[in-house]
Amino acid sequence: MNMTKIHIFDTTLRDGEQVPGCKLNQDQKIVLAKQLESLGVDIIEAGFPISSPGDFESVRAIARTIKDSTVCGLSRAVEKDIEVAAEALKEAVRPRIHTGIGTSENHIKYKFKSTEDKILERIKQSISYAKKFVEDIEFYAEDAGRTRNEFLARACQVAIDAGATVLNIPDTTGYCLPQEYGEKIAYLAANLTGLEHVVISTHCHNDLGLATANSIFGVINGARQIECTINGIGERAGNTSLEECVMTLKQHPELGFETNIRTQLLHTTSQMVSHEMGMIIQPNKAIVGSNAFAHSSGIHQDGVIKERSTYEIIDPAEVGVDKSSIVLTARSGRAALAYRLKELGCEVTKLELDALYAKFLELADVKKEIGETELMFLAENKDSIYADYAK
Ligand code: KIV
Ligand code: ZN
Numbered sequence: 001m002n003m004t005k006i007h008i009f010d011t012t013l014r015d016g017e018q019v020p021g022c023k024l025n026q027d028q029k030i031v032l033a034k035q036l037e038s039l040g041v042d043i044i045e046a047g048f049p050i051s052s053p054g055d056f057e058s059v060r061a062i063a064r065t066i067k068d069s070t071v072c073g074l075s076r077a078v079e080k081d082i083e084v085a086a087e088a089l090k091e092a093v094r095p096r097i098h099t100g101i102g103t104s105e106n107h108i109k110y111k112f113k114s115t116e117d118k119i120l121e122r123i124k125q126s127i128s129y130a131k132k133f134v135e136d137i138e139f140y141a142e143d144a145g146r147t148r149n150e151f152l153a154r155a156c157q158v159a160i161d162a163g164a165t166v167l168n169i170p171d172t173t174g175y176c177l178p179q180e181y182g183e184k185i186a187y188l189a190a191n192l193t194g195l196e197h198v199v200i201s202t203h204c205h206n207d208l209g210l211a212t213a214n215s216i217f218g219v220i221n222g223a224r225q226i227e228c229t230i231n232g233i234g235e236r237a238g239n240t241s242l243e244e245c246v247m248t249l250k251q252h253p254e255l256g257f258e259t260n261i262r263t264q265l266l267h268t269t270s271q272m273v274s275h276e277m278g279m280i281i282q283p284n285k286a287i288v289g290s291n292a293f294a295h296s297s298g299i300h301q302d303g304v305i306k307e308r309s310t311y312e313i314i315d316p317a318e319v320g321v322d323k324s325s326i327v328l329t330a331r332s333g334r335a336a337l338a339y340r341l342k343e344l345g346c347e348v349t350k351l352e353l354d355a356l357y358a359k360f361l362e363l364a365d366v367k368k369e370i371g372e373t374e375l376m377f378l379a380e381n382k383d384s385i386y387a388d389y390a391k
Contacts, residue, residue: 003258007225009043010036012273014074015239016229022277026058032276033062037069039269040260048074049088050081056088063092070094077101077126086133097130100140103155104147116151120158127162138166145171149187157192166199171214174207182217189222201225204240211240216248230273231281243287267320293324298333301326305339330364346379355389
């Protein structure tokens with residue numbers, strides 16, 4: 001089967017960094033940009049150059065450093081923003097300016113106090129202006145998720161005609177249902193002209209927990225770029241998570257899509273972002289959470305010990321995790337206890353295991369988790385525990 005390439009556009013350093021408390025300094029941004037490049041990200045959105053002198057310098061430094069990925073800078077549909085973005089990107093091997101404006105009735109009425117026609121004129125002017133500086137121009141239609149499809153298509157057509165190379169369709173408020181978002185992308189793919197050399201991109205926020213599903217539906221319906229962040233960080237409930245999208249496409253080859261991401265680097269990259277931004281990863285976070293490959297109930301543990309695939313769809317090594325873990329709690333069974341004891345070099349007979357398991361349950365009922373210390377205690381006192389049990 002011929003696989004279609006999906007470009008991964010990472011906005012951890014721009015949309016992700018907008019999160020309060022996640023601000024990065026220039027050195028941290030460069031460290032993460034290099035990691036994203038190693039990960040195989042196609043486009044790195046490095047920042048919003050006009051937003052502050054610090055961000056301008058960071059984008060400039062990243063543009064100078066990164067050679068393999070396209071480096072992108074955000075701007076509003078404002079000439080000064082575009083000039084500053086172009087200046088920051090001047091030394092990039094592959095520069096991209098990302099510019100746009102709100103297109104929903106809500107944004108046009110309340111944010112811009114403007115009209116649809118005036119918005120279309122600003123799109124034309126800003127894309128044409130950006131085109132004077134760089135070839136690769138991405139247009140974003142902010143709040144596209146709540147924009148009527150007919151008007152969204154008009155806005156995108158103006159952008160294409162003015163020279164946009166990528167059309168970003170953000171579900172800025174995380175409002176859409178997967179099918180609805182997919183239909184929006186399909187509508188654009190069917191109704192725009194001149195799309196031969198233009199890529200449609202998803203950019204979904206996670207207010208309803210649907211960002212990954214919406215991005216995948218976007219791709220199924222014609223999008224060829226996904227905008228996302230590591231660990232799904234971003235404004236409010238966050239952006240689409242890079243690791244979730246990439247692994248969903250990888251786990252479902254029947255969809256016919258592939259990415260350039262070196263998935264073995266996902267775990268390390270996730271840890272680095274969490275560390276640099278001081279943002280903890282929820283333990284049950286898909287792919288990169290500490291519990292993503294941990295099994296604690298007896299039934300699951302027994303299955304995984306017999307054959308990993310009974311309860312795991314991804315081999316942890318594929319995403320850079322050493323191995324699945326068997327966590328011992330009061331819900332664990334004998335198989336898990338024997339497995340963990342064996343890891344410590346303590347082999348037990350069936351009768352010994354019965355005795356140790358009874359003692360284990362006593363301990364596990366008072367402790368949330370049985371760790372190495374308690375396991376060592378059981379292993380070292382195996383004989384006396386068995387003797388007491390056999391009395
Ligand atoms: O969510 C959004 O609409 C954005 C745009 C600025 C691309 O982040
Ligand atoms: Zn966004």
